[in-house]
Amino acid sequence: MVIENENWQHVGETDNMDVEDILRFDHKDKTYCIYKLEDGFYATDGVCTHEAVHLEDGIVVDGEIECPMHQGIFNIKSGEAISPPACKDLKTYPIKVENDKVYIKIS
Amino acid sequence: MNKTKKILILGGGQAAAYAAKEIRLIDKNSDITIISDEKYLPYEKPPLSKDYVLDKVTFDDLLFFSENFYKENNIKFKGSTKITKVDFDNKKISCSLNTYQYDRLLIATGCSNRHLKINGEIILPEENIIYLRSFEESNNLKNKINKANNITIIGGGFIGLEIASSALQKGKNVTILEKGEQLMGRVIPKQIANLILEKHESEGAKINLNTQIENIKKHNKTFKIYLNTNQVLTSDLIIIGVGSIPNTDIFNNTSLKVDNGIITDEFSATSIEDVYAAGDVSNFYHPFYKEHMRLESFKHAQNHGINAGKNIAGLQNSYNAIPWMWSDQFNLNLQLTGICNDYDSVAQRGSSLEEGIIYFFLKNRKIIGACGLGVGGKIGRDIRLAGKLSEKKTKVTNQLLSDKKNKLNKI
Numbered sequence: 001m002v003i004e005n006e007n008w009q010h011v012g013e014t015d016n017m018d019v020e021d022i023l024r025f026d027h028k029d030k031t032y033c034i035y036k037l038e039d040g041f042y043a044t045d046g047v048c049t050h051e052a053v054h055l056e057d058g059i060v061v062d063g064e065i066e067c068p069m070h071q072g073i074f075n076i077k078s079g080e081a082i083s084p085p086a087c088k089d090l091k092t093y094p095i096k097v098e099n100d101k102v103y104i105k106i107s
Numbered sequence: 108m109n110k111t112k113k114i115l116i117l118g119g120g121q122a123a124a125y126a127a128k129e130i131r132l133i134d135k136n137s138d139i140t141i142i143s144d145e146k147y148l149p150y151e152k153p154p155l156s157k158d159y160v161l162d163k164v165t166f167d168d169l170l171f172f173s174e175n176f177y178k179e180n181n182i183k184f185k186g187s188t189k190i191t192k193v194d195f196d197n198k199k200i201s202c203s204l205n206t207y208q209y210d211r212l213l214i215a216t217g218c219s220n221r222h223l224k225i226n227g228e229i230i231l232p233e234e235n236i237i238y239l240r241s242f243e244e245s246n247n248l249k250n251k252i253n254k255a256n257n258i259t260i261i262g263g264g265f266i267g268l269e270i271a272s273s274a275l276q277k278g279k280n281v282t283i284l285e286k287g288e289q290l291m292g293r294v295i296p297k298q299i300a301n302l303i304l305e306k307h308e309s310e311g312a313k314i315n316l317n318t319q320i321e322n323i324k325k326h327n328k329t330f331k332i333y334l335n336t337n338q339v340l341t342s343d344l345i346i347i348g349v350g351s352i353p354n355t356d357i358f359n360n361t362s363l364k365v366d367n368g369i370i371t372d373e374f375s376a377t378s379i380e381d382v383y384a385a386g387d388v389s390n391f392y393h394p395f396y397k398e399h400m401r402l403e404s405f406k407h408a409q410n411h412g413i414n415a416g417k418n419i420a421g422l423q424n425s426y427n428a429i430p431w432m433w434s435d436q437f438n439l440n441l442q443l444t445g446i447c448n449d450y451d452s453v454a455q456r457g458s459s460l461e462e463g464i465i466y467f468f469l470k471n472r473k474i475i476g477a478c479g480l481g482v483g484g485k486i487g488r489d490i491r492l493a494g495k496l497s498e499k500k501t502k503v504t505n506q507l508l509s510d511k512k513n514k515l516n517k518i
Contacts, residue, residue, distance in 0.1 A: 048484075053483050053484040057483070057484040057487055058484065059488045059492070066487075067484065068485070068486070068487020068491075069440050069483065070153075071431070071433075071487075084151065084171060084409065085153070
């Protein structure tokens with residue numbers, strides 16, 4: 001059973017995502033992105049740290065998310081900004097999968 | 108004991124900074140020195156016409172790497188330094204105070220602004236006639252735009268249009284003069300140029316295409332601009348963006364091969380041994396297109412610098428990135444990938460700027476280029492995927508590309 005009181009939020013089902021897919025999840029006034037990589041699910045803030053653009057419109061290449069506006073690149077697992085114009089890291093969030101459901105922990 | 112290899116980099120822009128970083132990643136021991144005529148460490152230029160003018164960023168936001176990065180990586184940066192003499196035979200570069208010996212040299216001197224000529228007379232920058240390239244010029248531009256009311260922008264290319272967008276957002280009256288029959292005519296297809304024109308006009312810009320300037324006269328602090336259409340404009344600030352010229356003058360009278368930039372191969376090597384060139388100044392051989400090209404864009408400056416760095420450090424690494432560039436005007440993001448000419452058909456994807464509009468240019472059913480315009484990041488993914496499809500020479504149909512239900516990453 002999922003413990004909702006630890007701020008785990010249900011974001012979607014595992015079956016609905018292919019590898020390199022991005023899922024946008026809005027919660028309160030914030031946006032998050034959930035990614036499916038070869039080895040599991042990951043989550044970051046949903047908006048680029050360079051300009052306020054949604055990363056859901058970006059592209060995942062080799063474990064990195066490329067911003068759709070200026071191709072700034074972040075490592076999905078660490079959030080590290082690895083190519084300009086992005087220079088500030090993205091925040092990352094824990095993800096867990098239970099009974100084919102994907103949850104993000106927002107603290 | 109081997110003596111320490113000396114690597115000298117001329118120019119202090121993006122290509123120089125990223126080449127230095129890459130060389131240091133591979134080679135921990137070489138002596139790396141960057142010589143720049145600017146006093147600032149390498150910084151981003153795209154915001155100089157946009158976010159810096161609109162006070163959305165400060166100069167510190169623009170630096171690629173902090174001062175600490177150069178110290179920690181033992182990369183010497185000599186700013187405010189002009190090159191006075193180049194001696195390729197003896198591998199020596201002279202500046203006003205010093206002479207530098209090199210084992211390997213990277214030329215990343217970038218471009219300068221082309222000056223407007225009217226009736227053979229060169230229009231140089233002066234008070235209230237502005238060209239934009241450096242941070243200091245952007246500072247001046249911002250101050251002058253803030254004080255001006257009626258601004259005339261000469262040149263309907265990227266720089267002119269981005270500055271127009273910034274000035275219009277500051278509530279100024281803006282007139283754009285372009286001698287060609289469309290905006291951004293050097294690289295942007297007409298379909299997208301027309302959408303940009305409509306956007307600027309809807310934001311209040313007056314745009315005159317097919318327009319030549321016959322004379323500019325200054326009365327006190329006001330300019331009268333006489334056009335070939337018999338119209339006379341009155342303006343208190345003139346901003347000129349009519350292209351750029353690679354910085355190669357210092358190499359005149361040397362054996363370095365120069366033709367619209369420094370001729371390099373796919374490894375950034377020039378016609379002289381141990382001399383490399385990268386970024387805007389390099390007219391490089393592109394193995395994918397099998398021709399030489401010179402590109403002026405953020406991504407290219409960075410990746411070309413990185414690639415030159417690899418080759419200087421001893422790796423043999425070919426540069427074959429598909430060209431990609433962007434421009435931001437108002438809330439719209441324009442992107443171009445590949446080369447949008449010599450095509451035999453065009454496919455349109457999307458019909459509104461809110462969802463993004465992309466034109467794909469095809470030859471023999473393969474994408475050779477794509478150009479799009481949309482709000483925020485709406486076109487980015489498909490433009491990126493178009494670049495990949497072009498690189499892979501994947502056969503496609505117009506129908507496949509036009510229908511937004513077809514995901515391009517599934518082709």
